[in-house]
Amino acid sequence: MSDDTQNPDPSADQTTSEPLSRAIGERYLTYALSTIMNRALPDARDGLKPVHRRILFAMRELRLNPTGPFRKSAKITGDVMGNYHPHGDAAIYDAMARLAQPFAMRYPLVDGQGNFGNIDGDNPAASRYTEARLTAAAEALMEGLTENAVDFRPNYDGTLEEPVVLPAAFPNLLCNGASGIAVGMATNVPPHNLHEVIDACLHLIKSPDARDDTLISIMPGPDFPTGGVLVESRDTIAEAYRTGRGSLRLRARWSVEDLGRGQWQIVVTEIPYQVQKSKLIERLAEVIQIKKVPILADVRDESAEDIRIVLEPKTRAVDPDQLMAALFRVSDLEVRFGLNMNVLIDGRTPRVCSLKEVLRAFLDHRREVLVRRSNHRLDKIAARLEVLEGYMIAFLNLDRVIEIIRYEDDPKAVMMAEFKLTEVQVEAILNMRLRALRKLEEIELRAEHENLTAEREALMAMLADEGSQWSRIADQLRETRGQFGKSAPGGQRRTDIAEAEEVGPIDMDAMIEREPVTVILSKMGWIRAMRGHQPLDAEVKFKDGDGPFMAFHAETTDKLMVYGANGRFYTVPANNLPGGRGMGEPLRLMIDLPNDAAVIDMFPWRDGVKYLVASKSGDGFIVNSGDILAQTRSGKQVLNGDALLCKPVTGDHAVTVGENRKLLVFALDELPEMARGKGVRLQKFKDGGLSDVTFITLEQGLSWKDPAGRTRREDDLTEWLGKRATAGRMAPRGFPQDNRFN
Known part of the structure; x- marks a missing residue:
């Protein structure tokens, strides 16, 4: 056989192919589930995310009790990262710091010493400068960990074990709240008052089918650590608690x-x-x-x-x-808190829960903890009773026991055969100290045996009766309420709940002091407002290369309308303009006017005034002042086309002049009133476009100024009178060469 046959390539069969969509889908689903279950959503039972649970457990392992010494935060962070949470130390420290912030946590779980941040938004000091230990509230959450109250699982490398969930002596999810963003879902649970939450739990124990309204009357709403006033109606809060989603208004x-x-x-x-x-x-x-x-x-x-x-x-x-x-x-000073009680039920299933469902999840967890702790205690009692019974047999046969120990080669086997003792009992007897052989010790053993027997019977009776279990849970909750409730420091409700008082409509314009100003706009688009009504032709300084474009009188209460070459109107409050001491500010910083669109006109807005807007091509229409007000920086589109002018409508006839110097006079009633559009043809042009428009009263004729500043007029306009959209006639002798009326 060849070498290839004897030693096949180990990587030859390790390459597989699959569709990209399936590969990405499977991996993204794995990531999503990991984020939902192991990072972002809290467990309904103890109200904690894995990182917080691991921080508290690691601090407990370090014996950082509420009455003990502090330890460096860097040490705590390092232990959490090395033993239980293999992520960044900065993320772990930030999570721990939040547990210590009294303005973030209604009942802080970490007692911090040093700079742990403040309500201004400053970050905590580095972990090497701060110290921490557990609070009494955190200790209550972990009460019973050594009594098999909850399941443990291997840590990330299998060398240690960590709790799956904490026993939780109080409903931490509701008391401290939680927030997080997962994949495709988020959670935002507000903090509540512990006294009220436990009262609701006690009522639910007493009446498992309690109505939502009854629970809400006991728990009227959130209780934030920073206080404030919740200005929502009872119906709004009740609906949010019933559905698990809602929006609550909170004021300073x-x-x-x-x-x-x-x-x-x-x-x-x-x-x-x-x-x-x-x-x-x-x-x-x-x-x-x-x-x-x-x-x-x-x-x-x-x-x-x-x-x-x-x-x-x-x-x-x-x-x-x-x-x-x-x-x-x-x-x-007023914010909206988006309530979204999306939590993990039994640590596995994400679900948006109502208030009653969250309380029920906690109570069911407490019952399971009680049963497990009771069974653990029964096992301990059984083991101790076995030892005590051996001790009592030894005391009844003390001389024989001593003789066996002194003379027998295998005293253990002899004692087990002679007195019918178990191996555990014999080991306990053989390990007994001589000082325990006094008479008083025998009396104490019998008393301890009686007490443990009575305790075992009580525990077995409780485990056999569900009502007794709930009674014991209620007693435990009352004890916790006494420790952290209204009678404890900081236990009183901080957030008041009241419906918002009706304040009349706020007229922001009425709040502005009415003062005269002179608005100046430069050619380069810099605007300012000088106090008082200054002469419009007064000399004013401008930036190098800039000069005057327009100036007009207004008042601080005015809304100024800016008309751009793009056919849009923009609204600028006069009181927002910079003062006249400097060069002003660019107008384009106040409105979203494109750089390629010039400012055509600017004027104070007046109610009831009508304006003619016209394009360079000679189309236009009349628009009411109410239709040009813009509510946003982006303005309001009115004229479609390249805008040329905007003029207030007066008199009874319009006079138009084109770039071809032809002039046309027609009646105003031929112009339509519109809110937006292209308009209608004002004058017909073979070449060129519209130059200017003015308004006259026909009986008074048309006047204009010649280059020398003298007023010229034409009283008889019959020659130029016609219908709208006709070509018109050449302008009268002496009409300005720039084809402008003013």
């Missing part, structure tokens, strides 16, 4: 502080959950800078240990409720 807590002499300021003492204070202050400062809420004058952060954000109104005549209602709209 504020009050009016009297400064005397009629002066006042607003003080914010609690901000919504998960809102970074520094970013909130930045947003409020931006609102002041761009004058989005004109009645707000200043914002100051005077926070120390507690939050204190001071908001100063512009005048004392401002209504505080109106001011706060406006700020709730434009800042994170």
